[in-house]
Amino acid sequence: MNRNTAVLNIVKGDDMATTKAFQSILSVDNLGITYPGGIEALRSTSISFQRGEFNVLLGLSGAGKSSLLRALNHLVKPTSGKVTSAEFGVLNNQRTLRRHRRKTAMVFQHHQLILRHTALQNVLMGRLGYHSFWRSLLPMPRADLELALHCLDRVGLADKALSRIDQLSGGQQQRVGIARALAQQPDIILADEPVASLDPATSEKVLTLLKKICAEDGITAVVSLHQLEYARHFADRIIGLANAEVVFDASPTQLDDTQLALIYKQAPTDLKKTSKTKPAEDSATNRLPSKTATQLEIA
């Protein structure tokens, strides 16, 4: 069943709780992204993201995941089509964009933290969007400090508040990245390959934390991943991209070998041979097994 049909059917059922669960928070309409030089990263794509949903973007390298994700707050400018925030409207002017960005936090693969600053100072950066340029030159208000400490506590790093980022492990750094996103008090978190630099055990911990926090705070997440097993495990909804187009958009339970073949452009029989092993099973080396579906995406 097409996802939109499924949503409509439920909404028609007049179940108010379910209707609320499917409230759109952000949508893209006929979105196209073409980079200078004519590389088409996204072709006329329309998607509606629902409040509180944990969305995972899957696809081969170059499929268009980062471009779509970054277009959601205009870090990449769409060439055609539009992005609409349910709260602030179409992102077609600076004022709307600023308001939308303030409530849309980003988590990056390489954290984008300032290494020689403390964890607390980095988390406080999440508050900058709430202050004027001039105000941000002064020490941050006490309420912001308390909020930043609370965010560090939620990611289990209260005791590292005064540690420099370059004294933390990769997993701890990413948790600081999540705390900084939280300090923004966002409605939406965009996470671009947030666990690509982490080992499997740490990746699972970071994704578990991100999912838990989003569920607790009703945050909508759009997360690009290269690991199929994590997508299956954590996503409420998987959006599969191939060749700059959405080729799959449904719950993980509907992602069968035929659909995977569309995303990874392989024959379903080839996928069967390689899609069974789970990433955590190769615990001896703490690396992904050499022939798992998780690596189909990386190929």
Ligand SMILES: Nc1ncnc2c1ncn2[C@@H]1O[C@H](COP(=O)(O)OP(=O)(O)OP(=O)(O)O)[C@@H](O)[C@H]1O
């Ligand atoms: N700044 C850019 N300038 C020109 N072309 C770009 C730029 N960024 C991305 N592209 C191209 O756009 C296409 C989509 O790239 P994108 O980074 O969105 O894919 P992706 O699915 O996120 O890939 P990956 O998983 O490797 O990050 C690719 O062909 C890529 O080379």
